[in-house]
Amino acid sequence: MERQPRALQVVLLAGLVALVAFPLVGEKFYLQFITKVMIMAIFAMSLDLLVGYTGLVSLGHALFFGVAAYALMLLTPEYQAAGFWTSLGASLGIAALAALVVGFFVLRTSGIYFIMVTLAFGQMTYFYVHDSSHLGGSDGKYIYVRPVLEIAGWSPFDLEKPSHFYYVALAMMVLVYFSLRVLLASPFGRVISGIKENEHRMRMLGFATFRYKLVCFVLAGALAGLAGWLVAAHDGLVNPEMLSWHQSGQLLMMVILGGMGTPSGPILGAAALKVLELLFQGWTKHWQLLLGGFIVLSVLLLPRGLAQLFESWRRD
């Protein structure tokens, strides 16, 4: 694994300790808030794999997030719980399958055309779901009971309890973070960075780049699916907005704000955006104006994202 700057390591470790300890003191509202932030961080990490590491700027990433969320809704019987592993497996599977199909087409394009076609696929799915009454149409649908994990009659945790859900989300986020770091240091990870840097040369070196991009796209789709499953289980609600380009755009903003192509950037970005949103919403009804201003400033001052704040301390 590539070494991170010392200052960032300290910040991340402190952050992790604080996250582990928080449920001991935190109120339910903040527990749920941070749970959502952690889920969005997973979602943002999945997009960063494409945008930051492979150089594929997707504006349709919410498709996989939404599809997985709807899969959980469809798999949950009306007043009963869905199985934890079966529904999670199905959600990830369907998101990965969707990514395989979409990726097969969109990865034939690049640059601005790639942005356009990912956007188009996202919007097609959005309108399909929006106009399908059996999927709840524009209102979406409720999931009344959260998935349950039972091993021979014993449940290690109860997702109905906010603190339990919080720890499940935290564990997933940490797992995704370390899995991605292992992945990026592997031969596969080096190939995708090579593709980002100079795809033409990668091909002449003998790499069938399309295949690697497709696998990367599917992995990113599956991880977005994990986030989608978590959000649907957490909120007990799915709606078409989860698939819309607003969602994809906000996600891209998180990645850029935090720092593209840095391991912790997407986490910082998701946290920053969500916290500021909450803060500004408390101040004024024109909070979006404030948020927009903040983003403009931050991109101007920190073009490589919030993770850049820690880079300058690297040699301490």
Place this chain on the structure above:
Amino acid sequence: MTEPALRTAALRKDFGGLTAVNDVALECRVGELHAVIGPNGAGKTTLINLLSGDLAPSSGRVELFGRDVTGLPSHSISQLGVGRSYQRTNIFMRFTVFENCRLAAQSRLPSSMRFLKPAVRYREVNAAAARAVELAELCGREQVPATALSHGERRQLEVAMTLATRPKLLLLDEPLAGMGAEESARMVELLKKLAPGHAMLLVEHDMDAVFALASVLTVMVNGAVLASGTPEAIRANREVQEAYLGSEDGE
């Protein structure tokens, strides 16, 4: 006799109305250094692009190691044992010298769909990369990012990456372009050292280097082969002198 590593027949490439490569037939064997010379715009780079799979020919045929490879994509050509270096430096600018070569060497793993073990722990890959760095005389510069290299060093790296893929056939597009006299001399030594074990197609404007290295020479003008033969025969060829060499002598 052994199969030629490279053979083309009636190779042609049209760009709209312009025929950049016109009815080119040539061969290159292992142990042979086949130099292609010709004035600017003669179609030399385009020819290499056709051989490396960067471009598909309009018509004609490319055979590698006795196999018809016409129209195969560049990654498949590369995997058959073809290494290509570019006239315009084409490297991973933000990677270090070693990582450029390591990634090139990694391409010879049966597959890079490997997700767990760190890439830097593949011993054979590291060894191949280190060997390429050494051959191209970039020792001591391994950890320098490519952006920080001098122009000559970038040219060396370009060749090092090509070597790291362990090619049997080398397609070198003006490896000496823009190099200083000393760097140039070193590159010529390297090519001399490589010649016995490889089939090499060398495009080069530096006539001293060409005549020092080539066992076969092909002269291209306006996309077509004007003459082909031993360096002595080419030097003595009246047409070539008029069309090309003559003008250089006059300088």
